[in-house]
Structure formats: C-alpha cells, structure tokens
Amino acid sequence: MKAIVYSKYGPPDVLQLKEVEKPVPKENEILVKVKATTVTVADIRSRSFTVPPAFWLPARITLGFRQPKKEILGMELAGEVESVGNKVKRFKEGDKVFAASLVGFGAYAEYKCLPEDGPVTLKPSNLTYEEAAAIPIGARTALYFLRKANIQSGQEVLIYGASGSVGSYAVQLAKYFGANVTGVCSTTNVDLVKSLGADNVIDYTAEDFSSQGERYDVIFEAVDKSSFSACMKSLKKDGTYINVTVPLPDVRMLWTKLTSSRKLILSRNSPENSEALDFLKERIEEGKLKVIIDRVYAFEEIVDAHRYVEKGHKKGNVIITVEHNRKSS
Numbered sequence: 001m002k003a004i005v006y007s008k009y010g011p012p013d014v015l016q017l018k019e020v021e022k023p024v025p026k027e028n029e030i031l032v033k034v035k036a037t038t039v040t041v042a043d044i045r046s047r048s049f050t051v052p053p054a055f056w057l058p059a060r061i062t063l064g065f066r067q068p069k070k071e072i073l074g075m076e077l078a079g080e081v082e083s084v085g086n087k088v089k090r091f092k093e094g095d096k097v098f099a100a101s102l103v104g105f106g107a108y109a110e111y112k113c114l115p116e117d118g119p120v121t122l123k124p125s126n127l128t129y130e131e132a133a134a135i136p137i138g139a140r141t142a143l144y145f146l147r148k149a150n151i152q153s154g155q156e157v158l159i160y161g162a163s164g165s166v167g168s169y170a171v172q173l174a175k176y177f178g179a180n181v182t183g184v185c186s187t188t189n190v191d192l193v194k195s196l197g198a199d200n201v202i203d204y205t206a207e208d209f210s211s212q213g214e215r216y217d218v219i220f221e222a223v224d225k226s227s228f229s230a231c232m233k234s235l236k237k238d239g240t241y242i243n244v245t246v247p248l249p250d251v252r253m254l255w256t257k258l259t260s261s262r263k264l265i266l267s268r269n270s271p272e273n274s275e276a277l278d279f280l281k282e283r284i285e286e287g288k289l290k291v292i293i294d295r296v297y298a299f300e301e302i303v304d305a306h307r308y309v310e311k312g313h314k315k316g317n318v319i320i321t322v323e324h325n326r327k328s329s
Contacts, residue, residue: 003109004302005071009049012306023113027085030114034079035129037107039309039318040137043073074107078123078132088116098123100136110323121274124284131291134317138165139280141244142173144270149218149240153178158216161223163189165317166244168292170220171196176288184209210234228252292316299323
C-alpha cells in the first residue's frame with residue numbers, strides 16, 4: 001500500500017510517499033480502507049518536533065530520540081472496513097467508520113488497523129468521509145475539556161482561537177450545553193465564528209478581551225496565543241481556565257492553583273474509547289454540530305498541506321483525500 005512516511009524530524013519536505021507493507025488485523029482489530037485523513041497541529045508538532053521546552057523529554061521518549069518511532073503520521077481518519085479480526089463483534093466488512101489514531105498514528109496510509117474497542121465508530125450518515133475525518137481529534141478534544149470543566153447552562157464562556165479545529169467545535173458544544181459564548185478570533189474569521197452560534201465575537205486584532213471588564217466562568221484557550229495574566233484578569237474567582245496545548249503548568253499557573261480557588265485544566269489525551277465519538281455522531285445527525293473545512297488536498301499534496309497548516313491560520317480543518325478514493329459517500 002501507499003503511505004506518507006518520515007524517517008527524521010524536520011520541515012514538511014521530510015514527508016515522502018512510499019510503498020509499505022499492508023497491515024493485517026489482529027483478532028481484535030479492524031482493517032480500514034482509509035478514504036480521508038487530516039493535517040492537525042499535533043501532526044505538525046510531531047513531524048517538526050516543536051514542543052514546549054518543559055515537555056521535551058517526555059515527547060522524545062514518546063516520539064523517538066534520534067528519529068521517529070512511528071514513521072507514518074496521521075491522527076484522524078474516515079473510511080470503510082475492509083476486513084475484521086476473528087474476535088471482532090462491533091463491526092463488519094463494509095461498515096463506514098471514523099476514528100482517532102492518536103496513540104499509534106498511522107492515518108497517512110491507504111490502510112490502517114484499529115482496535116475495535118478504541119476511539120472508532122460508525123460515521124455520521126449525513127457526512128462525507130472528508131467531513132467525518134475532521135471530527136475525531138478536534139471535536140473530541142473540545143468535548144472532553146468542556147466536560148472536565150463541568151460546563152453548565154447559563155455560564156459565560158470565552159473561547160480563544162474560536163475559528164480553529166478545536167475552537168470551532170468548542171463554540172458549538174458550549175452552545176449546545178447552554179452557555180453564553182464569546183469567541184475570540186481574527187478579523188477574517190468573525191463571520192465564521194458568528195455562524196457557529198457565538199453570542200459575541202471579539203476581533204483580537206482590534207481589541208483586547210481582557211480590557212472590556214467582562215468576567216467569565218470558563219476561559220478556553222484553544223491555540224495558546226492569549227496571555228495567561230489577561231485570562232486570569234477576566235476569569236471569575238471560582239472560574240475554570242482550560243489550555244488544550246500546554247501539558248505542564250508553569251510557575252504562574254502553579255501559584256494560581258495554590259493561592260486561588262480557580263481551576264486549571266491543561267493538555268491531556270481524551271479516553272481512548274468510542275463514547276465521545278458516539279455522542280458527537282448523534283449531535284451531528286441531529287444537526288447540532290457542523291464541520292468546518294478550510295482546504296482539501298490530495299494524498300500526494302500532503303507536503304503542501306503541512307506547509308499551509310504550519311502557518312497557523314487555518315479555519316477549522318484541513319483534509320487529505322487518500323489516493324484514488326476521491327469520491328465522498
């Protein structure tokens with residue numbers, strides 16, 4: 001099969017299209033013929049090894065010291081089940097599924113084996129493969145952190161980076177849970193964030209959200225581009241600060257945890273099961289959640305896709321259609 005492989009950390013050009021051995025499912029696995037995958041910020045960081053200094057050693061242990069342990073990136077996918085292991089009960093040949101492959105990566109390939117009890121489930125009936133592939137990381141991350149914050153109806157929630165993958169889902173899910181949502185984004189994305197249901201939208205290029213005097217129950221930092229001090233200035237005394245990109249607290253964060261009643265929730269992986277995907281599937285089929293797609297690239301154009309995402313200005317999600325599987329269904 002064809003796959004996008006990288007053998008060293010570096011710029012997008014380290015990604016190469018190669019022939020590799022097609023995987024064979026174990027007794028508890030399904031073999032998925034991948035129709036679409038995505039380019040996430042996590043893919044960019046893994047490829048280039050640009051991680052926060054405090055996370056350098058754990059990241060090296062996970063990803064590989066001198067070179068990548070896993071040669072095939074890709075953390076989200078949608079496709080069709082081609083075959084199943086002899087103990088698989090949840091899926092059958094021909095099922096249309098979507099999944100997260102964060103633990104082992106590997107979605108940048110024509111085929112991918114997945115454990116049936118992992119974060120994989122039947123894709124929403126009203127989405128294309130391209131749309132479905134854009135859900136398993138961004139939407140699941142947004143849902144996980146909003147649940148961790150115990151979001152309640154009527155709360156005031158600010159989402160910084162509201163036009164990105166995680167942020168666009170966070171806006172919609174916070175609204176679904178009954179919150180009053182303020183989205184922060186750039187000028188070009190104001191209308192997009194409004195269309196997602198945000199009650200208020202702040203253009204960070206024109207105004208500082210922390211200077212407006214508003215206080216929020218939850219501040220959700222989706223891109224790590226806001227000032228922590230500005231967030232604390234605008235967070236209620238018993239509020240919750242979420243940062244999905246920072247794995248470890250710095251000195252200011254530790255001091256805040258020790259000296260205040262504010263709750264800080266930092267980066268961590270969602271549980272590796274299908275519960276969240278099933279929940280998201282239902283919301284999508286109900287019309288409560290939509291997928292924002294910025295650009296779609298062919299499999300062979302993945303280097304260009306990485307270059308684009310690396311610029312840091314994508315809206316929602318960037319999709320890769322895998323090889324000849326261009327038709328959506």
